[in-house]
Amino acid sequence: MTTATKYTITLPPADHATVMAEQWSFQLLEDGRQTSIGAHDYAAIFRRPGLYEQLFYERLRCTSPRLASEALLSALANDTGDVHRLRVLDLGAGNGMVGELLPAARVIGLDISADARDACLRDRPHAYDAYYVADMADPDDELLKQLGEWEIDAFVSISALGFGDVPVAAFVNAYNVVADGGWVVFNIRENFLDARDTSGFAELVKEMTSTGALRVHRMERYRHRDSIDGDPLFYYLFVGRKAHDLGAAA
Structure with a gap:
C-alpha cells in the first residue's frame, strides 16, 4: 500500500439523527484550509491516499x-x-x-x-x-x-x-x-x-x-x-x- 499522508480530521458533533442515518460530514484541514467532506462522498475520500483508512479504520475502528x-x-x-x-x-x-x-x-x-x-x-x-x-x-x-x-x-x-x-x-x-x-x-x-x-x-x-x-x-x-x-x-x-x-x- 502507498505510504499515506496523515490528515487532520474533525468529526461533527453527534446527534441521534446523523448517527442513525450516517448523513454527516467531517472537516479536513488541507494546506491551512478546512474542507467539508460527506461520510459517503467516496469520490472525494478516495482521491486522497489513505484518508478512507484513517477515517474509518483508525479513527472509527472498523473491523x-x-x-x-x-x-x-x-x-x-x-x-x-x-x-x-x-x-x-x-x-x-x-x-x-x-x-x-x-x-x-x-x-x-x-x-x-x-x-x-x-x-x-x-x-x-x-x-x-x-x-x-x-x-x-x-x-x-x-x-x-x-x-x-x-x-x-x-x-x-x-x-x-x-x-x-x-x-x-x-x-x-x-x-x-x-x-x-x-x-x-x-x-x-x-x-x-x-x-x-x-x-x-x-x-x-x-x-x-x-x-x-x-x-x-x-x-x-x-x-x-x-x-x-x-x-x-x-x-x-x-x-x-x-x-x-x-x-x-x-
Missing part, C-alpha cells in the same frame, strides 16, 4: 474486512474447502481492503465508482485480477458475459449495503452471477434488517434464508465500527452457500 475474510476462511476449513481454488467476486470493492485479504485463485473487484478503482490501483494494485466499474443494478450483456467467463464460485460484499451505494437490484444481479454451491459472505447494518427498513434488504434477506436460496452457515451480530459519537455500530455478518438464483429485484 469488517478482516472479520469477513477470517469468517470465510473458517467456513472453508470446516467444510474442507480450499480458498486458493476460489474465484471471488467482491461487490462494492472500493479501494481493495477486502480484496487484498483474500488469498483466492482469482479475486474480481466490482464497483460503480471509477474513483474507487483508481484508488485501488494506486494503493493496492495487486488486490484484484480484474476490476470492473459498472452499475450492477443495470448490467449490460457484455459485462455479464465477462463476469461469467471468470466462473465465479464465491461472492463477498462488505460495508456496502443499505445506504444506496449497492441497492437490492445490484446485489441480486451479482449474487446470480455466482455458481450454485458457491460461498457467499456479506454484512449489513442491523437496522436494515428490521421491520422499519425501506431499503429492501430486510425483505431480501428474509427471502434468501426462508426459501433456502442461501444456506446459512454463520450469522453473527458484531461491532462493525464506532459511530461519530463513540458508540458501537452493530452489523450482521452472513456466511453461507448459494443454493439457487434469486428472483429479479423490483
Whole structure:
C-alpha cells in the first residue's frame, strides 16, 4: 500500500439523527484550509491516499474486512474447502481492503465508482485480477458475459449495503452471477434488517434464508465500527452457500 499522508480530521458533533442515518460530514484541514467532506462522498475520500483508512479504520475502528475474510476462511476449513481454488467476486470493492485479504485463485473487484478503482490501483494494485466499474443494478450483456467467463464460485460484499451505494437490484444481479454451491459472505447494518427498513434488504434477506436460496452457515451480530459519537455500530455478518438464483429485484 502507498505510504499515506496523515490528515487532520474533525468529526461533527453527534446527534441521534446523523448517527442513525450516517448523513454527516467531517472537516479536513488541507494546506491551512478546512474542507467539508460527506461520510459517503467516496469520490472525494478516495482521491486522497489513505484518508478512507484513517477515517474509518483508525479513527472509527472498523473491523469488517478482516472479520469477513477470517469468517470465510473458517467456513472453508470446516467444510474442507480450499480458498486458493476460489474465484471471488467482491461487490462494492472500493479501494481493495477486502480484496487484498483474500488469498483466492482469482479475486474480481466490482464497483460503480471509477474513483474507487483508481484508488485501488494506486494503493493496492495487486488486490484484484480484474476490476470492473459498472452499475450492477443495470448490467449490460457484455459485462455479464465477462463476469461469467471468470466462473465465479464465491461472492463477498462488505460495508456496502443499505445506504444506496449497492441497492437490492445490484446485489441480486451479482449474487446470480455466482455458481450454485458457491460461498457467499456479506454484512449489513442491523437496522436494515428490521421491520422499519425501506431499503429492501430486510425483505431480501428474509427471502434468501426462508426459501433456502442461501444456506446459512454463520450469522453473527458484531461491532462493525464506532459511530461519530463513540458508540458501537452493530452489523450482521452472513456466511453461507448459494443454493439457487434469486428472483429479479423490483
